[in-house]
Amino acid sequence: MPVPDAFVARSLDEIRFWSRIMKEHSLFLKLGFRCEDTQLIQEANYFYGVFEQIEQQAHAYPVNVDPQTIRAFNVQVQSAASHIWAFKRKVLGLILHCQLPGGNNFPLLVDHTSREANYFRNRLAELNEGRLDPLPDAIINENVFFLRIMADHAKFISHLLDPSERQLVDQARGFSYDFDQLLFQARDLESMRPQSHTVPLLDQFLDQNRVSVQSLRDFKRTARDLIEACRIKSIIHPLLADHTFREAERFLEIIDAFEGHLSLVQGASKEPREDEEQEGQGIQGVPGLQDHHH
Structure with a gap:
């Protein structure tokens, strides 16, 4: 069994996941x-x-x-991601200028989908x-x-659950609050860079998330x-429910991969020197980890 080239494997993984997401965004926008x-x-x-073809x-x-084939494919897909990003921004502008009254696409949802398109095209570039970013920045x-x-x-x-589903609505609002707080914490860590580039801090950050x-x-x-199963009242498309579930799964995979890389860094840092003075030092630019950004 041939071992896949790391660049090829990573590129195809990103495209297989995000092209499906982009395809589904197109459907959700159309329905709205x-x-x-x-x-x-x-x-x-x-x-x-x-995106179905991609x-x-x-x-x-x-x-x-051949990696060169995938390099060319990445350019093609990046162009498609840029075009759907522009489409989403156009739709957002129409909504915010009150030119689509009565539509069912929330402005935040359209902005959300455009952020994912931008993430996708940037990753391919x-x-x-x-x-790719060094591990701490990644x-x-x-x-x-x-x-x-x-x-x-x-x-x-x-917002898409029926208001009468009070318990589920409250649970969703609770998650909204919790993740807003986690996002604020992440941005605090972001603004503390590069001093926040330490293994203990990043490890705790990943554990909590x-x-x-x-x-x-x-x-x-x-x-x-x-x-x-048609057991709750909502206007949520079943595919949208599965779509958001898959993105949470993706995030967990990324966290697991990062924790694995941090463990390698901890192991490597403890072998050559045991003195406490060196523990917890920054890990920016660790050799071999630049290509592991998820």
Whole structure:
């Protein structure tokens, strides 16, 4: 069995996950437009087709595909991500200028989907240019991004559940508050850089976030299953429920990967020197970890 090139494996993993997300965004936006918004509906359908094709292409590549082929594919996908980002920003502008009265797309939801498109296109550019963040920066940046995504999800769920589902609405609001607090903490750590680049701080940061993301992931799974079984009242599309669940799963995978890399750093730092004076020093620029940013 050939060992996949790290660049190829990472690129295809990002594209397979995020192209599906972009495709589903197109559907959700379309469902939120008014009947008379035929041009916007056509554009959403166009992007659905673009990202469906990209998703299929990404899954069709063999494990030993030439890295140059994937480099060119990344450029193609980055362009598509840039175009859907521009479409989403256009839609956001129309909503905020009250030109789509009666539509069902929350401004925050449209902004949320555009942030994910921007994240996706930036990641592909970073991969192609080989400029991924050092581990400490990667940990902080990814958590700032995903904690805000999780907080948004909780807000959307609380607003799309039927108001009579009081207990579930309260739970969703509770998650919104919790993730807002975690996001504030992450931004505090962000502004303390590079002094906050220490293994103990980052390890605790990841531990705390993982516990909260697991709780939210489990809540999303339960909500998804109840929606699919038609057991609760809401206007949440079953695919949207699954969509938010998958993004929480993705965040947990990223946290687990970061914790694995931090363990390697801790192990490496303890072997050459045991004196306490060296413990907890910064880990910026650790050799071999620049390509492990998630």
